[in-house]
Structure formats: C-alpha cells, structure tokens
Amino acid sequence: MALAETFSRKIHKLGIIPKLVKFLPIFSLLLAFASVGWLLVLPIEGQYRRTYISENALMPAQANSYFRESEWNIVRGYRQEVKDFAHWNQSARNSMVASWLQDIGLKTAVDAEFGTLYAVMNAPRGDHTESVVVAVPWMTSDMQYNEGGVALAVALTRYFSKLSIWSKNIILVFPENGHLPLRKWVEGYHTSLDFLTAGSIDAAIVMEFGGSSDYFEFYEIEYEGINGQLPNLDLMNTANLIGYHEGLKYSIHGTKVDDNSYFLRLRTLIRGIIKLTLTGLINPGTVSGCESFSGWQIQAITIKARGTQGAPDITQFGRIVDSTLRSVNNLLERFHQSFFFYLMLSPQYFVSIGTYLPSACLIAVSFALSSLGCVLNSxxxxxxxxxxxxxxxxxxxxxxxxxxxxxxxxxxxxxxxxGNTFSGTLGSSSADTSDSTTFTDELQASTFILYFFTLLTVFVSVIPFFNKTNRKFIKLSKNTTFSLLAFALFYIAMLIFALLTVHFTLALSIGLLALPMTWIQPIAKDIGQFRIPSVGSHATKKEDPISKIVMFVDSHKSTLKICLCLFTSSPFFIIYIVGNYFGTENNDGALLLMRGLLTSWDQLQCWTWFVVILGWFPAWVSCGIVCAIGDLEQLPLKDEVDKKKKNE
Known part of the structure; x- marks a missing residue:
C-alpha cells in the first residue's frame, strides 16, 4: 500500500494524468492510424497463411472426371438450341429446357412468383435428405446471355444421370438473373415450395459462361455473401485445387494465382473488403448470385469463365463443376471445419479472423478515447x-x-x-416492360430521398456559421453540448464493437468513414465558440474581394474545419462518393447504391440500411445539433485553474 500511495503521489505531483487527458485526441488519432497500419501489415509475408483443405473427406481431384471431349458435341448441340431461343419469353424458354430435363429423367417445376424453372435429380444412393444446387442464371453478372452456362448445365445433368455415385440430390435452378429471382427461389424452397423439394441444401454453385466462344482464358470465383457472411473456405479451396490439377488459371478479385506481390495482395484485400461491404447494395445487374443463398447455412460460390481466346475449352470448365460436386458429395455431414471468417489476399493466401480483427478494434477504441476526451477536456x-x-x-x-x-x-x-437489365437481351415481353418500369420508379423515389438528405447534409454542415452567442432560445447548455457529443462518439464505438465478428468489413468501413467526427472537439477547443464577426470590424479599409475571402477564411479557419468534418462524415456524402466510384457509365452509381440500401432488406434481407440509419446517422445528427446550437466554449480544467492561481 505504501508503494502504491507513493506512486500515486508522484503521478499527482508530476501532473501526468492531466497531461494524458490533454493528449487523448492525439492518442485517438494514433489508434486510427494504427488501424489502417494493421491492414497494411496483413499482406506482408509471414502475416498470412496458405490455403489448404481442412476436411479430408472432400478429397478434391482424387477421382477422374469423364466429362471430356466426348461430351463436346452434346454441349454444342444444346448450345445452338439455347442460342436460338435467346429472344423467347421466359415461359417458352422454361418449357424447352424442362422438356430436355424430363427426357433425361428429372422432375421439373416452376416457381410461380418469378417463373424460375428448377429440376431435381434424385440420388441413386442417398436417402433424399440432402442436396446440392447448380444455379444457372439466364443472364450473367456481366450482362451477357449465359448460353454456355445453360447448355453446359443440361449436358452435365445428362452426364450425371449416368453415374451411380451420387448420395446427395442435385437441384438445377434457372433464374432470370442471380439477384431477386434466385433469392426468392431459395426463400421459397425453405418456406413455401412443397411440390418438389430434395432435402436440405448443403452447397451451391452458380455457373456463368457467357458469350458464344467455346474457349476461355481462366475462371474467377466470387464468394461474398450478404451481411458479411462467407462460405466455408474449404469449398472455395476445393474448386481452386481442382482447377490447379486441371492446369487452369483462376483468380479472385482480378488477382490470378501466379500474381504474388505485396501490392497485388493488398489490392485484393482492399477489393475484398469493399465488395463484402457492398454485397447486396450495388447495381442488381452486377450481382454474382452466390449471395442469394446467404442466411440459410448454404455454402455457395460463383464460378465465372473469363476471356474467350484461351486454350481451355468449355468441357474443362464443366469438369471444375463436376469434380467440385463430387467432392461435396463425399461429405457425410455439413461443412464445419476450416474457416467461416476470413479475408482473401490471393487465390492461394488468406488471413483468418484472429489476424485481421484487431484492425476494427483499434478504430473502435479510437472513438471511445475521443468520447472520453470530450468529457475530460471540456x-x-x-x-x-x-x-x-x-x-x-x-x-x-x-x-x-x-x-x-x-x-x-x-x-x-x-x-x-x-428486370430492366434483361429486357433488351431476352426479348421485349410485357413482363420485361413492367420490370423496367418498376426499376425506374424505384430509382426515381430513391433519387428524391438521396437529394433530400444531401441538402440536409449541406444545411447541417454550414449551420455552425450561424451559431451565435446571443441565442438564448434553442441553446444547449455546456454540459449538454459536450455530453451529447461524447455520447455520439461512444455510440459509434459500441456500434463497431457490436459488428466486429458479425460484419467486420462494415464495422471497419463505418469506423474509418465516420472518423472526422472525432476531430470536432479538438478543433472546437481552438475557437471556444462559433462567432460571426461584426459587419463593421473591417470596414475601415477597402480591400479587394480576394483579400476579403482570405481574411474570412483565416478568421473562420476552425469553423470551416468543423463544417468540413461534418460534411465528410455524413453517410449520405459517403453514398455519393462510393456510389459514383463504383457507378456505371450513366453516372448514376450513387442513385443505384441508394436504391440498393432502401430495397435490400425487402428483397435480400440485407440489414446494412438499418445499421446506417439507426447507428451511423443518429450519431452524425447528434454532432450536427451540437455544432448548430451547442455551447462549445470549453471550460478550463481544474488543474489548469489551480496552476494559474499558483502562478499569480
């Protein structure tokens, strides 16, 4: 006790605690930099791990696939037929494909809500309680007619029906696209589709082989799900290992398997974080399809053929799907080994949750320290x-x-x-027209909402200039001002902590993008209060407009900084920036992102909108109210007052 008391007196004598409190904003900023630095360290050699197969029962590439050149003519025959009815309406296309599948021996049915055709091949050696899905959208995520994928799916089914190895049922699904029609089919399969089912779905593969070429250069795998969900890493590693044994090149986020440098790994990491954050929100015409299976404990990936001038042919692409399904067929239980939380650095390297999680923890602690500084420093x-x-x-x-x-x-x-993305390619049926009208109406409504909140953002961001000291009505007390500001920052910190393991990329993104809110209190300390100089303060001199602007900026430097902090930390400003960066050629990316936020819960059960509007936005509004009607003149700390009296 004596040692502790001596140590406490020494700390008090040296004034260490007041000094630490004074530097809390700096500590907060350093932690934010440390959060970014942690991400930059992850792609360094020694910080990541090489991918591997955890579940030995998968045995990828252990069995020889006989889907080879002997099946090429069959694929070409189906492909020519699929090409011929590219402009047919959905009902006619479904009837033709259903007749092919019925001839093979499959049972077919159509989802009444969106007209999605699906078929079931019963496993000859199974008990019909488990199944795998092969989904083949009529339109790929690159806005191409998926004629190669549809033809290959039917040819593979014909090949599968000759094998007696299957212990899991195989379900083929032919949605119009990989967005809402596929999502509603998955939802209906687990709730309302009683006519034709095939047991619980263990895994799903979405096939995309657009264009008319029989060849491709490499294949790409997409794996991001909704609300931060990811498929078991074993499934993706299985497909990649099979491709390696087939002599095929493969990629993730544009990084091929033989690309292995620090900056390429960092690029893949950043792209993965952005893609996982925006999954379910971006333009529905560019979704990959695997996210439609999120929320039902289904491990799903999308395999896309890239390029048209390579040596590999369409049958090699089919062998990737064939061998992957055979590996999943070997499982006696659901995927449970390997990782469900990870970030990919390349097709061969990844970091697990224990390695990347501290990055978001650091940014959350940064907000917590900033909140503490608002109370102690004011x-x-x-x-x-x-x-x-x-x-x-x-x-x-x-x-x-x-x-x-x-x-x-x-x-x-x-x-x-x-459906607007398909009306020009698959025909101009009445359904296509109504779908296009629906999309346009939703976009117009989202445009009005985004413009309204953008104007609100601008208004709240500039209103600190009018925070006069003589305003007695609608004026927050000093205690309320800094208490509300501190609570807003602490609320963001708790939001990040709550999302850490559930949706890491969203938590990290909110923390980094809302970071300017932590700078409001340190900046306000320099100005005490927001004041508007009197009209005649500089009236004695006639100055040119440029000098007046320079003088105005110099005298309102801190106020301008706070306005800039409010503006750049607004979620709707971020929607504009992010949406336009990932937008289309029509420069409507922000509108599409806003539409995605507003419709994602109803269509895909993606709750990002609620996190933004109930988590990030209330904290930003609180900061805006503080800057608009708050009393930001900070009282001197008790130790500073005592020191001043002592000097006097």
Whole structure:
C-alpha cells in the first residue's frame, strides 16, 4: 500500500494524468492510424497463411472426371438450341429446357412468383435428405446471355444421370438473373415450395459462361455473401485445387494465382473488403448470385469463365463443376471445419479472423478515447438526463425514417426486381416492360430521398456559421453540448464493437468513414465558440474581394474545419462518393447504391440500411445539433485553474 500511495503521489505531483487527458485526441488519432497500419501489415509475408483443405473427406481431384471431349458435341448441340431461343419469353424458354430435363429423367417445376424453372435429380444412393444446387442464371453478372452456362448445365445433368455415385440430390435452378429471382427461389424452397423439394441444401454453385466462344482464358470465383457472411473456405479451396490439377488459371478479385506481390495482395484485400461491404447494395445487374443463398447455412460460390481466346475449352470448365460436386458429395455431414471468417489476399493466401480483427478494434477504441476526451477536456459533468432525452428523440426519428423510406420505395410497385437489365437481351415481353418500369420508379423515389438528405447534409454542415452567442432560445447548455457529443462518439464505438465478428468489413468501413467526427472537439477547443464577426470590424479599409475571402477564411479557419468534418462524415456524402466510384457509365452509381440500401432488406434481407440509419446517422445528427446550437466554449480544467492561481 505504501508503494502504491507513493506512486500515486508522484503521478499527482508530476501532473501526468492531466497531461494524458490533454493528449487523448492525439492518442485517438494514433489508434486510427494504427488501424489502417494493421491492414497494411496483413499482406506482408509471414502475416498470412496458405490455403489448404481442412476436411479430408472432400478429397478434391482424387477421382477422374469423364466429362471430356466426348461430351463436346452434346454441349454444342444444346448450345445452338439455347442460342436460338435467346429472344423467347421466359415461359417458352422454361418449357424447352424442362422438356430436355424430363427426357433425361428429372422432375421439373416452376416457381410461380418469378417463373424460375428448377429440376431435381434424385440420388441413386442417398436417402433424399440432402442436396446440392447448380444455379444457372439466364443472364450473367456481366450482362451477357449465359448460353454456355445453360447448355453446359443440361449436358452435365445428362452426364450425371449416368453415374451411380451420387448420395446427395442435385437441384438445377434457372433464374432470370442471380439477384431477386434466385433469392426468392431459395426463400421459397425453405418456406413455401412443397411440390418438389430434395432435402436440405448443403452447397451451391452458380455457373456463368457467357458469350458464344467455346474457349476461355481462366475462371474467377466470387464468394461474398450478404451481411458479411462467407462460405466455408474449404469449398472455395476445393474448386481452386481442382482447377490447379486441371492446369487452369483462376483468380479472385482480378488477382490470378501466379500474381504474388505485396501490392497485388493488398489490392485484393482492399477489393475484398469493399465488395463484402457492398454485397447486396450495388447495381442488381452486377450481382454474382452466390449471395442469394446467404442466411440459410448454404455454402455457395460463383464460378465465372473469363476471356474467350484461351486454350481451355468449355468441357474443362464443366469438369471444375463436376469434380467440385463430387467432392461435396463425399461429405457425410455439413461443412464445419476450416474457416467461416476470413479475408482473401490471393487465390492461394488468406488471413483468418484472429489476424485481421484487431484492425476494427483499434478504430473502435479510437472513438471511445475521443468520447472520453470530450468529457475530460471540456471541464463539464455528464448530463445523463439530457443525453437520454435528446438521443432518444433522434433515434426515434431515425427509426421512423428507417421504416417509412423503404416502404415508400417498395410501394412504387408490387413486383420489384431489376428486370430492366434483361429486357433488351431476352426479348421485349410485357413482363420485361413492367420490370423496367418498376426499376425506374424505384430509382426515381430513391433519387428524391438521396437529394433530400444531401441538402440536409449541406444545411447541417454550414449551420455552425450561424451559431451565435446571443441565442438564448434553442441553446444547449455546456454540459449538454459536450455530453451529447461524447455520447455520439461512444455510440459509434459500441456500434463497431457490436459488428466486429458479425460484419467486420462494415464495422471497419463505418469506423474509418465516420472518423472526422472525432476531430470536432479538438478543433472546437481552438475557437471556444462559433462567432460571426461584426459587419463593421473591417470596414475601415477597402480591400479587394480576394483579400476579403482570405481574411474570412483565416478568421473562420476552425469553423470551416468543423463544417468540413461534418460534411465528410455524413453517410449520405459517403453514398455519393462510393456510389459514383463504383457507378456505371450513366453516372448514376450513387442513385443505384441508394436504391440498393432502401430495397435490400425487402428483397435480400440485407440489414446494412438499418445499421446506417439507426447507428451511423443518429450519431452524425447528434454532432450536427451540437455544432448548430451547442455551447462549445470549453471550460478550463481544474488543474489548469489551480496552476494559474499558483502562478499569480
């Protein structure tokens, strides 16, 4: 006890605690830099691991696939037929493909909601309680007619029917695209499709082989699911290992298997984080399809053929699917080994959750320290009652918006899915026209909402210039001001901690993008209060406009910084930036992203919209209110007052 007391007195004498409190904003900023630095370290050799097969029962590439050149003529025959009815309506196409599958011996059915054709091949050696899915969208994520994929799926089914090795049923699904039609089929299969089912689905493969060429250069695997979900790493490693034994090149996020440098690994890591964060939100015409299986404990990947001038032919692509299905068929139980939480650096390297998780933890602690600094550096006592009343009102208003806005967009049409991307390729049926109209209506409603919140962002960001000291009505007390600001930052910290393991990439993205909110209190310390200089303060001199602008900026430098912090940390400003960066040639990326946010829950059960509007946005609104009507003149700390009196 004596040692502890001596140590405590020494700390108090040297004033270490006040000094540490004073530097809390700097510590917060350093932790934010450390969070980014942690990500930059992950691609360094020695920090990542090489992919491997954890489940020995998969035995990839151990059996010889006989789907070879002897099947090429069959694939070509089906392909010519598929090419001929490219402009038929969905019902006619379904009837033709269903007749082929019935001739092979499969049972077929059509999902009434979206007209999705599916067929079941019963396993000769199974008990019909488990199955695997081969999904073949009529349109690929690259907006190509999937004639190679459809023809290959039928030819593979014909080949599968001759084998007696299957212990799991095989389900073929032919949705219009990999977005809403496939998602609704998966949902219906587990809820309302009683006519034709084949047991629980263990795994799914989405096949894309667009274009008319019989050859491809390499294949690409996409694996991101909704709400941060990922397939078991063994499934992806199985497909890649089979491709390696077939002598094929493969890639993930544009990085091929033989590309192995630090910057390429870092690029793949960043692309993976962005893609996983935006899955289910970006333009529905570019979705890969595997995300439609999220939420049902189904391990799903999408295999895409890339290029048209390579040496590999379409039968080699078919052998990838064949051998992968045979490996899954070997399993006696569901996928449970290997990793469900990981980030890919290349097709051969990955980092597991224990390696990358500290990055988001650091950014969360950064917000927590900034919140603590707001209280300790402002010289106030927490006003819990005012915090609860203000933040409850803000959160209630945001909750109402979170429900009303998606409902308003969804009411533009009863059957909402992005059929506009298919009307020009698959024919101009009445269904295509209504789908295009639906998409346009949803986009218009989303445009109005985005523009409204953008104007609100601009208004809130510039209103600190009008925070006058003589405003007595609608004026927050000093305690309420800094208490609300501290609570908003602490709320973001808790939001990040809550999302850490559930949706790491979303938690990290919110932490990094909302970081400017942590700089408001340190900047406000320099100005005390936001003031507007009197009209005649500089009236004695006649100055040119440029000098006046320079003088204005110099005298309002801190205010401008706070306005910039508010503007750049707004979620709707981020929607504009991110949406336009990943937008289309029509420069409507922000509108498409806003539409995706508003419709993703109703269509895909993606809850990113609720995280943004109930987590990030209330904290930003609280900071905006503080800067607009708060008293930001900070009181001197007690130790500083005592020191000043002592000097006097």
């Amino acid at each position: 010289g106030i006592e927490l006003d819990i009652g005012s915090i609860l009343s203000w933040f409850t009102g803000i959160e209630t208003a945001c909750y109402v918006l979170s429900v009303i806005l998606p409902y308003a967009v969804s009411k533009t049409s009863k059957a909402s899915y992005s």
